[in-house]
Amino acid sequence: xxxxxxxxxxxxxxxxxxxxxxxxxxxxxxxxxxxxxxxxxxxxxxxxxxxxxxxxxxxxxxxxxxxxxxxxxxxxxxxxxxxxxxxxxxxxxxxxxxxxxxxxxxxxxxxxxxxxxxxxxxxxxxxxxxxxxxxxxxxxxxxxxxxxxxxxxxxxxxxxxxxxxxxxxxxxxxxxxxxxxxxxxxxxxxxxxxxxxxxxxxxxxxxxxxxxxxxxxxxxxxxxxxxxxxxxxxxxxxxxxxxxxxxxxxxxxxxxxxxxxxxxxxxxxxxxxxxxxxxxxxxxxxxxxxxxxxxxxxxxxxxxxxxxxxxxxxxxxxxxxxxxxxxxxxxxxxxxxxxxxxxxxxxxxxxxxxxxxxxxxxxxxxxxx
Numbered sequence: 131x132x133x134x135x136x137x138x139x140x141x142x143x144x145x146x147x148x149x150x151x152x153x154x155x156x157x158x159x160x161x162x163x164x165x166x167x168x169x170x171x172x173x174x175x176x177x178x179x180x181x182x183x184x185x186x187x188x189x190x191x192x193x194x195x196x197x198x199x200x201x202x203x204x205x206x207x208x209x210x211x212x213x214x215x216x217x218x219x220x221x222x223x224x225x226x227x228x229x230x231x232x233x234x235x236x237x238x239x240x241x242x243x244x245x246x247x248x249x250x251x252x253x254x255x256x257x258x259x260x261x262x263x264x265x266x267x268x269x270x271x272x273x274x275x276x277x278x279x280x281x282x283x284x285x286x287x288x289x290x291x292x293x294x295x296x297x298x299x300x301x302x303x304x305x306x307x308x309x310x311x312x313x314x315x316x317x318x319x320x321x322x323x324x325x326x327x328x329x330x331x332x333x334x335x336x337x338x339x340x341x342x343x344x345x346x347x348x349x350x351x352x353x354x355x356x357x358x359x360x361x362x363x364x365x366x367x368x369x370x371x372x373x374x375x376x377x378x379x380x381x382x383x384x385x386x387x388x389x390x391x392x393x394x395x396x397x398x399x400x401x402x403x404x405x406x407x408x409x410x411x412x413x414x415x416x417x418x419x420x421x422x423x424x425x426x427x428x429x430x431x432x433x434x435x436x437x438x439x440x441x442x443x444x445x446x447x448x449x450x451x452x453x454x455x456x457x458x459x460x461x462x463x464x465x466x467x468x469x470x471x472x473x474x475x476x477x478x479x480x481x482x483x484x485x486x487x488x489x490x491x492x493x494x495x496x497x498x499x
Contacts, residue, residue, distance in 0.1 A: 155442050158435060159449065166453040170219050173460040179210040186211065221353045221361060221417065222459050223452040226424060228365045228414040230451020232407045233425030234432070234444050235372050238379035239403035240309045243433060246426035249316040250404055252411040253420050254323035255293025259285035260345050260419075261330040264338050282345075283357070283416040290412035293319060298404050306397045312404075348419035348474025350459055357417045364413040368406050369448055375399060375406075376440035383438060421474045423481025424451055430488060 175181040181189075181202050188199025189211055202208055232247040248254065263285045301307040301315040331342050378399045381389040386396050415421065428450040429443065436442045455473070458480070462471040 151437075155436050155446075159446060162446065162449045162453055166223070166449065166456055169453065169456040169460055170223070173219055173456065173463070174211055174215045176460070176464060177210060177215065179204050179206050181207050181211065217353045217355050217358060218350045218459070219456065221358050222350050222455045224358065224361050224365045225350070225414040225418045225421065226428075226451035226453065226455030227369065227448045228361075228410040228451070229421065229424040229455075230428045230447040230449075231365075231369045231372050231444065232410040232414070233451075234429040234440070234447035235375070235379070235403050235410075236407045236425070237429050237433075238375075238440055238443075239382060239400050240312065241383060241385075242309065242313075243430050244426070245313070246423075247407050247411040248320070248422075248425070249313060250407060251293035251297045251316055251319045251323065252290040252408050253415060254320045254327070255296075256286040256290035256412055256415045257346055257420060258293070258323055258326050258330070259287070259289025261327050261334075261342050262289075264341050264345070265330050265334045268335055268338055279357070279417075283360075287412045287416040290415065291408050293323065294404060294408035294412075298401070307400060309400075312400075344472070345419045346474070347472030348415075348421040348477075349470070349472050350418055351470055353417060361413050361417060364409055368410040368413070369444075371402075371406055372410075372444055375402065376444055379403075379440045380438075419474060421455070422478040423485065424454055424477055427481045427485050427488075428454055430485070434488070 171183050171186050174186045175183055181204065185200050185202045185207065188201050189208060191198040192201055193212070202211065204210075229247065233245075236247055236249070237243050237245045260282050263282045267281075297312065297316050297319050298307065300319070301311040303311065327342075327346075331339055334342060378389070378394050381392050381394050382396065382399065384392075390396055411425070429447045432443055432446040432450050436446050454477070458477050459473055462473050462476045465471060
């Protein structure tokens, strides 16, 4: 009787394990989505005009022509929600999703869980573009209405893409690049960019210098729907394109030689990943400024929770990035009275220690990398 039992166990163990793994991942995704929605609703109700969560939900329902729930009782409630808070929250969701996807993609293509989008120069290049516009405008860029905001964001986006392209081209050797050359070239280009930013900060006026510092700290304050309509298509298309690469990223995890032997054009995948990472990261920082650690920590945490398979790692990184930005923005707005802490500063202060703790735990668990 023991032989049939063993055969039965052998035949059912794998399906049961796979099914339980899928169920666990489904629960993880559901919990993350619920937490993100909860943070968004609570954040929308907090401010000088207090709006209860039920009234926030009622306002959303009525906006989509559903007669469900109460509208905000405060006379300025609707205006506060749809003109100030919802644009900020929605942009934060897209920014977090973009950074999470970009970090997951870059870590996968470089086979390095410590890689982050800024390593290919997007953030530093965007900072150069923003600083240049601020200096040329004498500190009035972004403060002089829509034209100044769009000029600053456009320069940040363009310079981020150009810098990423420069990192890739400089890393080429005999027509192909390698993961180590991309990283080393990124370090060199980032160092050069830091020098350019320091020079622009030095020659800037006092007002421009203050705006440069504030932009680099990152913030979602004062965002509008028009900005979201620019960022949203880039993020949606970028994430959708990332989904098409998940199988190839799993094969790359076996090593470049093994992946090539299985039919993967390694150089083509790397080129596509760098373009997508550049677009996603540039779209994220163009209006929100530099937001640190999200693209590094979120995919790393998700890998520890759901495993390394990119078919689940990518969507959870997207949701996780949105969750982190929404929660961080809520905390940044509420931790210090009426002050609005810079979002990038807040994510760096929290993300640095959290990532260090994760590294220590991973080493003790024998992660091996």
